[in-house]
Amino acid sequence: MSKKIWKILMPVMIFLVVGGIWFYKNEEKQVEKQQLAVNASLQYPLLITELNLPELLGQGLPVMIDFGADYCPPCREMAPTLRELNAEYQGRMIIVYADIERYPKLAEGFPLEVIPTQFFFNRDGSPYVPSAKRDMQLQRYVDKATNQHKLTAHQGLLRRAQLIEIFKELGVSDA
Structure with missing residues (x-):
């Protein structure tokens, strides 16, 4: 049986x-x-499959590039917030998400150690310089040859309120 x-x-x-x-x-x-x-339907889509950094930084808007992957729990947690902020800040800021699992070439040239990692740029294309009061563990990357500030990054999850604080420092008004 x-x-x-x-x-x-x-x-x-x-x-x-x-x-x-x-x-x-x-x-x-x-x-x-x-x-x-x-x-x-968006002027600046959230999901990117290719990255032309000079072109992106030449738009005259502050830029945030978030590197992540589907297998990453903090990346998945940030995803709804990024979708909302990208829609809310259209025309005032460029927010893009680079899935490095699907498109690993997007990470070339960036000092990624963990995901998610966000990189921030001012509207003139220069790296964001956080104020002294900013306590979000932002890292500054410097070119070894010239000692010039090249990138400002945050490693790990950022909450909506934290992102909006950074956006304000980048000169972007609330949605």
Whole structure:
């Protein structure tokens, strides 16, 4: 009797597992399609697949580039906030997200140690210089040859209020 039950249950369990995997993957693709549709309607889309830094910094707007990946829990936690802020700050600030799991070339030239990591730039394309009162663990990267400040970054999760504080210092008014 036990073998008979296993012969019936095994194909059913395999079917359920395969069906669950298919459903999960299909759902993931739907979310990505929806995000791409939202991206197409925005002047400055959140999700990027290529990065031309001089062009991005030449737009005359402050810029935040967030590097992350789908497998990263803090990155997933920040995702809704980034989507909201990108929509709210259109035309006043450029906020982009670079998925380095899908598009690893996007990280070339950036000193990434962990994800998420955010890089901030002023509207003139220069690296953001935080005020002395800023206590968010921002790192300044300096060119070894020239000793010139090249990048300002934050490693780890930033909350909405923290991002808005930085945006204000970058000269961007509230939404």
